[in-house]
Amino acid sequence: MSYLHGLDSNKKNFEEIQQPIKSYEDKLRYLQSLRYEVMSLKEQIGNDFQISVPYGNYIDNKTSAQRFNALTQSYNDALKKSGLFAGISMGVLDIYTSGYINDNLVITRSTPLVYGGSGGYQKFFNHYVGTRLYGGLFTSFFNDVYTYDIRNGASSPVSNPYGGPGNLESFYMLAFMSADILFEFPFDNTFKNYIGGFMGLNVGVMYYRPYASHPQKGNYYPAKYIWNYNLQVDYSFNLGMSLTFNNIHRVELGLGIPFSYLSLPGFAESADILEKIPANFWRSAVFLANYRILIKF
Known part of the structure; x- marks a missing residue:
């Protein structure tokens, strides 16, 4: 009973x-x-x-x-903050090269605006801590190349080596994979809107090539100036802050701070193939603004 x-x-x-x-x-x-x-x-x-x-x-x-x-x-x-995501980004950075031309050390700088997209997966363990793994691609518009004097910061555009109109320009691209730790705190009692930040590591491959207008071969013809082209591995730290709205919309401001590079023999060619002192290629930190959206099925 x-x-x-x-x-x-x-x-x-x-x-x-x-x-x-x-x-x-x-x-x-x-x-x-x-x-x-x-x-x-x-x-x-x-x-x-x-x-x-x-x-x-x-x-x-x-x-x-x-x-x-x-x-x-x-x-x-x-769980509501976890899943696949996609995003778009825009940023700015400085690109540097250095090498000897006529026995004189020349340093160049260009400041491209980069844009691109990314996608990956993020997993939160509670309200406050999560992680993500993602990859993406940044590319740039063509930008003028300037000689740069490290003693006083003076710069001047590099003239067209083919004698055509305009100055020497360069193209830059970066493909990358990143792993970040996410941390954030709710700023209202709905537990849908958060303020926080992220930090992590990035491994990428960046490509650089100068171009100029050629009288017979048209605009944006490859030009040899310090480098003919360069492809090398880039290692950097990710660091930034974020705002999340309604769990799925995420706006970020961040920096990608490089700390090491790895040359790829056979994937780079300097302008002077008989150079006694190797040419160099490096970048500054990239300042990025990102928008990411969580994909819910």
């Missing part, structure tokens, strides 16, 4: 909790009722029954109801 009475009581409670959940407090009461109903049924059925509760692999079933509900809500909110 007690068993049947327990089933009747459970049925009544089940009917009650089937009512629409209208508030966060109702949701907590629903989860608490469901948890203890399952535990009650387990005691009646026996120890062979395996309990299954939300996030049971992470939350001890001896945890207090209040803490259980708080942790469950935290994991639910983290």
Whole structure:
């Protein structure tokens, strides 16, 4: 009889909790009722029954109801911020080359505006901490190349080596893979809008080539000035701040700070193939503005 009475009581409670959940407090009461109903049924059925509760692999079933509900809500909110994402970016940086021309050391600088896209996957573990893995591509418009005097910062455009109109220009591109740690804090009680930041590591391959207008061969013809072309590996730190809206829209301002380079023999050719002192190619930190959107199916 007690068993049947327990089933009747459970049925009544089940009917009650089937009512629409209208508030966060109702949701907590629903989860608490469901948890203890399952535990009650387990005691009646026996120890062979395996309990299954939300996030049971992470939350001890001896945890207090209040803490259980708080942790469950935290994991639910983290799940809403996790998934595939895609984004677009725009930024600016300085590109430098150096080498000897007629036994004189020449340093050049160009300042391209770069733009591109990226995509990857992010995973949050709770409201505050997550990680992401993503890849992307930046490319640039053609930009004038300037000689740069490191003693006083003076610069002047490099004239067209073919004698055509305009000055020497360059093209820059960077393909990359990144892994970041994300940290953020809600700035309202909806747990949908966050302010935070990110830090991580980036490995990329960057490409550089100068171009100029050729009288017979048209605009943007490859030109040899310090480099004919260069392809090399780039290592950098990622660092920045972010704003997240409604869990899925993320706006970021950040820096990609290079700390090392790796030349790729056979994938670079200097203008002077008989050079005694190797030419160099490097970049400054890139300042980026990113917009990323979480893709929910």
